[in-house]
Amino acid sequence: MTSARQVRPYRPGDEAAILRAQSRVFSHVDPHWKGRTPESWRWRFLEVPAGSRIALEVLGDGEVRAQYAGLRQSMAGVAGPAHFTQSVDSFDTGRVDGGLSRKSGFVRAGEWFAREYGGSGESRDQVVFGLAIPAAWRIGSACLGYEHVRSVCSLAARLGELDARRPSGLTLEETPRAPADSAELFQRVAAERGILAVRDARILDWRFARHPEQRYVFGALREGSLLRGLGVFRRGSFAGEEGGLLCDWLAPGEDRDAQAGLLAWFAERTRAAGASQLVALFPDTSPEWLELQGRGFRVLPTPYVLAARSFSAPFDRDFLFWRWYYTLGDTDLV
Numbered sequence: 001m002t003s004a005r006q007v008r009p010y011r012p013g014d015e016a017a018i019l020r021a022q023s024r025v026f027s028h029v030d031p032h033w034k035g036r037t038p039e040s041w042r043w044r045f046l047e048v049p050a051g052s053r054i055a056l057e058v059l060g061d062g063e064v065r066a067q068y069a070g071l072r073q074s075m076a077g078v079a080g081p082a083h084f085t086q087s088v089d090s091f092d093t094g095r096v097d098g099g100l101s102r103k104s105g106f107v108r109a110g111e112w113f114a115r116e117y118g119g120s121g122e123s124r125d126q127v128v129f130g131l132a133i134p135a136a137w138r139i140g141s142a143c144l145g146y147e148h149v150r151s152v153c154s155l156a157a158r159l160g161e162l163d164a165r166r167p168s169g170l171t172l173e174e175t176p177r178a179p180a181d182s183a184e185l186f187q188r189v190a191a192e193r194g195i196l197a198v199r200d201a202r203i204l205d206w207r208f209a210r211h212p213e214q215r216y217v218f219g220a221l222r223e224g225s226l227l228r229g230l231g232v233f234r235r236g237s238f239a240g241e242e243g244g245l246l247c248d249w250l251a252p253g254e255d256r257d258a259q260a261g262l263l264a265w266f267a268e269r270t271r272a273a274g275a276s277q278l279v280a281l282f283p284d285t286s287p288e289w290l291e292l293q294g295r296g297f298r299v300l301p302t303p304y305v306l307a308a309r310s311f312s313a314p315f316d317r318d319f320l321f322w323r324w325y326y327t328l329g330d331t332d333l334v
Contacts (some may be wrong), residue, residue: 001226001292003060003270004059004060005057005059005065005105005150006057006058006333007055007056007058007108007109007112008055008056008059008060008112009054009055009056009116009230010045010052010055010056010171014054014056014058015038015041015042015076017030017058017062017063017064017103018041018054018056018064019035019036019041020050020063020064020066021064021065021066021067021093022035022036022067022089022091023035023064023092023153025091025092025093026091030070031290032177037213038069039212040213040267041064042090042112043206043210043211043212044071044089044332045069045071045154047206047210048071048072048206048298049074049202049203049206050072050073050074050083052072053069053070053071053074053085053113053117053125054069054070054104055067055068055069055109055110055112055128056109056111057092057105057108057109061062064093064104064262065092065093065094065105065260065319065325066090066093066094066104066105066108066109067089067090067091068087068090068106068109068110068112069087069088069089069090069277070085070086070087070088070113070115070117070125070128071085071086071292071332072084072085072125072163073085073087073198073204073330074197074198075126075195075196075197075198076186076195076196077193077194077195077196077323077325078190078191078192078194078195078257078323079176079182079192079194079195079269079279079314079315079319079323080086080125080281081099081122081282082127082195082265082312082315083122083124083125083126083293084125084126084127084128084129084197085125085127085128085129086128086130086131086318086330086331086332087116087129087130087131088130088141088332090106090110090132090136091106092104092105092106099154101327104139105141107139107143107144110140110143111142111143111144113128114128114144114145114309114311116249118309118311119311119312119332120311120312122210124311124312125311126182126310126311126312126318127241127309127310127311127312127315128306128308128309128311128316129149129306129307129308129309129320129329130306130308131152131228131304131305131306131333132304132306132307133148133303133304134303134305136307141307144309145309145326146308146309147286147307147308147309147310147318148305148306148307148315149305149306149307149308149321149324149330150283150284150305150306150319150321151301151304152240152281152302152304152305152306153284153288153299153302153303154238154241154279154280154294154299154300154302155279155280155282155293155297155298155299155300155302156231156241156243156277156279156294156297156298156300157277157278157292157295157296157297157298158276158277159267159270159271159275159276159277159278159302161296162278162296163258163269163294163295163296164263164264164266164267164295165204165207165260165264166260166261166264167257167260167261168256169223170221170222170223170228170258170261171221171222171223172219172220172221172261172264173222174217174218174219174220175217175218175220175325176217176218177205177209177218178200178201178204178205178208178218178230179220179227179230180201180216181203181223181225181227182201182204182230182250183199183200183201184201184227184285185199185227185228185229185250185251186199186200186250188200188252189251189308190224190250191252191324192252192253192254193253193325194319194322194323194324195313195315195319195323195324195327196324196325196330197294198329199230199250200250204218204232204248207329208232208247208248208329214234214236214240215234216232216233216234216247216267217232217233217268218230218231218232219231219232219233219236219262219265219266221251221258221262228255228257228258228261229249229251229255229258229259229261229262230248230249230250230251230262231246231247231248231249231250231262231266232247232248232249232329233245233246233247233264233265233266233270234271234334235245235273235274235275236282236334237279238279238281238302238328238333238334239300239302239303240303241277241278241279242275242277242298243270243275243276243277243278244266244269244270244273244275244277244278244279244303244334245278245279245280245328246266246278246279246280246281246327247327247328247329247334248327248328249262249280249288252258253286253288254257254287256291259291260295263292263295266278275278275325278297280292280297280327280328281326281327281328281331282325282327283321283324283325283326285322285323286320286325308320
């Protein structure tokens with residue numbers, strides 16, 4: 001019977017039904033929705049370095065009723081290695097208006113996802129998180145164990161108000177791919193952070209250089225041959241703010257010269273792109289949050305709640321609030 005349904009993981013060949021169902025729901029909610037191309041879908045879910053995470057509710061005829069999916073990230077820091085997964089592209093065709101209920105396919109798929117993927121150990125996800133809009137936050141907190149980590153604010157600066165002077169002794173090289181020594185800089189940063197997504201050349205190239213729809217540029221800040229800082233830029237928008245996007249930022253928290261050098265490059269790139277402001281995302285507990293405000297950034301609200309479900313110590317809500325470092329590039333929003 002076509003009405004029979006089951007919740008199961010993705011199987012090769014499901015992508016056509018996933019894209020049909022997703023377009024039906026998302027185009028109803030957002031009239032500007034352009035849909036995912038097969039290439040974009042494969043990049044996002046099959047080529048992600050840490051592995052695929054997709055739970056589907058499927059009808060007897062093979063059509064997809066609901067999806068709960070995520071982008072898995074390898075994590076490192078003083079808390080040790082872990083895996084986090086960002087919940088993205090989830091939907092329920094039974095409610096094309098975007099409304100969700102406790103009995104929805106979205107919840108059934110989310111419960112299966114938590115049972116199969118959540119937990120401790122290399123093969124499991126210690127944290128599942130998302131930048132949730134209000135409707136997703138309400139049903140997730142009621143039925144899927146979401147906890148409120150923080151109300152998300154962005155940082156934005158008008159170029160004319162930025163203190164963005166590059167220190168002497170540092171050079172900046174622009175490249176279309178991640179520097180080969182990105183992992184060495186990452187290890188220095190990870191040693192002072194609680195937890196953050198791994199940034200080596202392979203992961204950075206997947207996330208930015210191989211993106212099927214957007215074009216990014218890397219800025220490598222060096223002192224001689226030593227990589228002191230790394231940034232990723234593109235023009236776009238986040239939470240309604242148009243401008244240059246500070247997509248990624250990697251520098252030791254106490255290296256003020258590296259931070260100043262990266263900021264000068266982002267300002268130069270934003271100006272060259274014809275934009276008048278620079279937009280960023282950092283946790284408000286990170287060193288960058290206050291440092292950038294001191295250099296001319298202002299705090300702006302966004303519609304997002306950073307919601308997370310932890311499946312393993314020490315990643316409780318308090319740890320995630322105080323010790324988790326992330327940027328725009330750690331999300332699927334840029």
